Amino acid sequence: MSVDLELDEKKFEQKLDLLAIRIPRELSSSITRLLNGYLLDKPRIKPIVEDPECEKNRLAILSERIQSTDLSEIPEQILESVKKLCEIEVIPHSLTLGYSYWGADHILKQILPPGVEVPSSFETTGHVAHLNICEELLPYKNVIAKVIYDKNQPRIQTVVNKVGTITNEFRVPTFEILAGKKSMETEVKQYGARFKLDYGLVYWNSRLEHEHIRLISLFKKGDVICDMFCGIGPFAIPAAQKGCFVFSNDLNPDSIEYLKINMKINKVEQFVKAYNMDAREFMKEIVEVPPGEDKMEPPVVTSIEEDKDDFTSENGSTNDTGGSNGKCVDDSTKVASAASKRRAEISSEECCSTDGEPIKGKRKGNKRIRGGVNIESACKPWEHFDHVIMNLPASAVDFLDVFNGLVQKKYWKGDLPWIHCYCFIRASESNETLLAVAEKALKAEIEEPVFHRIRDVAPNKAMFCLSFRLPKECFQEDNQSAFASGDSIS
Ligand SMILES: C[S@@+](CC[C@H](N)C(=O)[O-])C[C@H]1O[C@@H](n2cnc3c(N)ncnc32)[C@H](O)[C@@H]1O
Structure with a gap:
């Protein structure tokens, strides 16, 4: 049911019968100072105004x-000080505060039933204000939207309300447009990158900005990233701007449309390759060795054992914060320290030849100095990638089985990749519960998992990022055929 309340703006008019004193223009500042505390004090209204008569x-x-x-x-005493400057002439002064004066909160309080929580605050995505109107206030949704729209001009151009819960696999809520322009296409900025999106067609959550930044801070220039559930590119675009190469995938064709637009407007087209398929198929596709490449001499495989000391601190001790129960660690700095150690290795290897001269395009694994290169020519993901992003918290862990037997040992170069798998953990569950599910999917034990708490999404449910290095047991050995053992987990 909708109460089709006409917003009668006249109802909000309030007339104030006040007094004013007439003062010479040049004394405005001095008299304002003397009368401090005795002048009209209302937001957005100046107490000193022009005299219509002179x-x-x-x-x-x-x-x-x-x-x-x-x-x-x-x-x-104050009046005496004023009188020393000029003669005091008191005159009546009336002022009408109308609809345009009052804030949304004041107006809505008068319209809505007493005692209800007034929905005057809202989230925004670009020019779109996003309301989440409770059941009780749904009959007032149109008038609420109109007030929010009127009071937030010109910043807000469209007011929408979320309808029902998200059920589709693209994680896009259903919205109804209640006020303003009928378009939900908008633009947002995050850490220097611009993102175009249609809020009604693709997933977007401004509250993930800090998490996007945190994860990208673990990557280094030249890293190869696989983003399995990329949306419109909030990880992919800034990572590419940082100098990473990104294989970026999403099942939602609209997300990929906007990802491509965002690659263009942020000028990172040659560093991002977009895919529109199921995440599992995407991972299989990018590690498939192209015909021709498989006839080449398989590279010498770097010993994974040699890289096991990633989390060893400078004095040689294992960098364990001791904050875990069991083997789960709650400290993402471990990922960062391992990444920075590797960063130091790469920059010295990549930037100089033995005689100290810079070498363009020299590689270890896929590492290559940028400059005229593009992702196609610079990266061979069947040989190496550094990080995998899996931001589909409701079910990303169920996709981990794809890594069991995914990369072929005979082609792989360097360290195995970091996997960053987002998940929800309920109050009744522990980190170990989630870890057990992940290990079952991988069919391998995860060493030194790092759990990073992102935010509470409900009173008993929080979003986490589980980061770990892919266990070497996940390698496809030379005598195995690809994905033979990739059972899905229940
Ligand atoms: C939670 S959103 C994350 C988007 C983006 N990474 C971000 O941080 O804003 C999850 C994305 O996964 C996509 N998705 C859902 N199921 C998928 C699947 N099976 N394969 C690939 N992408 C999928 C959705 O379309 C959605 O864009």
Whole structure:
């Protein structure tokens, strides 16, 4: 049911009968100082205004508390100081505060039933204000939207309300447009990158900005990233801007449309390759060795054992914060320290030849100095990638089985990749519960998992990022055929 309340703007008019004193224009500042505390004090209203009768004068509007024309509410001492500057002429002054003056909160309080929580705050995505109107206030949704729209011009151009819960696999809520422009296409900025999106067609959550930044801070220039559930690119685009190469995938064709637009407007087209398929198929596709490449001499495989000391601190001790129960660690700095160690290795290897000269395009694994390169020519993901992003918290862990037997040992170069798998953990569950599910999917034990808490999404449910290095047991050995053992987990 909708109460089709016509918003009668006249109803919000309030007339104030006040007093003012006429003062010479040049004394405005001095008199304002002397009458401090006795002038009209209302947000967005100036207490000193032009005198309609004489342009040499101005009017100092007095506080609502001052109602006597002899100004007896103002201390004698202050009046004496004013009188030393000019003669005091008191005149009546009336002021009408209308609909345009009042804030959304004030107006909605008068419209909505007493005692209800007034929905005057909202989230925004670009020019779109996103309301989440509770059941009780649904009959008032149109009038609420109109007030929010009117009061937030020109920043807000469209007001929408979320309808029902998200059930589709693209994680896009259903919205109804209640006020303003009918388009939900908008643009947002995050850490220097611009993102175009249609809020009604693709997933977007501004509250993930810090998490996007945190994860990208673990990547280094030249890293190869696989983003299995990329949306419109909030990880992919800034990572590419940082100098990473990104294989970026999403099942939603609209997300990929906007990802491509965002690659263009952020000028990172040659560093991102977009895919529109199921995440599992995407991972299989990018590690498939192209015909021709498989006839080449398989590279010498770097010993994974040698890289096991990633989390070893400078004095040689294992960098364990001791904050875990069991083997789960709650400290993402471990990922960062391992990444920075590797960063130091790469920059020295990549940037200089033995005689100290820079070498363009010299590689270890896929590492290559940028400059005229593009992702196609610079990266061979069947040989190496550094990080995998899996931001589909409701079910990303169920996709981990794809890594069991995914990369072929005979082609792989360097360290195995970091996997960053987002998940929800309920109050009744522990990190170990989630870890057990992940290990079952991988059919391998995860060493030194790092759990990073992102935010509470409900009273008993929080979003986490589980980061770990892909266990070497996940390698496809030379005698195995690809994906033979990739059972899905229940
Ligand atoms: C939670 S959103 C994350 C988007 C983006 N990474 C971000 O941080 O804003 C999850 C994305 O996964 C996509 N998705 C859902 N199921 C998928 C699947 N089976 N394969 C690939 N993408 C999928 C959805 O379309 C959605 O864009």
